Amino acid sequence: MNKFAFVATAALFAGMMTPAFADCDTRKADDDKQAAAASKCYDEYLARAQNYGANKTELRAAFEACNEKAGCSQNNSLLK
Secondary structure, three states, X not given: OOHXXXXXXXXXXXXXXXXXXXXXXXXXXXXXXXHHHHHHHHHHHHHHHOOOOOOHHHHHHHHHHHHHHHOOHHHHHHHO
């Protein structure tokens, strides 16, 4: 076999296995505790943002702090 086939197979396998360990995708909250924590952060932000007169800057800061605590700081980009 050629070397490229082995490298491609290893890369494909690593690419499929890496997200299984830690994932902050809120759509996978049923399977992953970290994703469930990130989902709660997003749900809380949405619920409080619907209140009349809500301070959006304060809500954004609370959302970012919640994501940091959950270990999902990449989810802060959901609000941008």
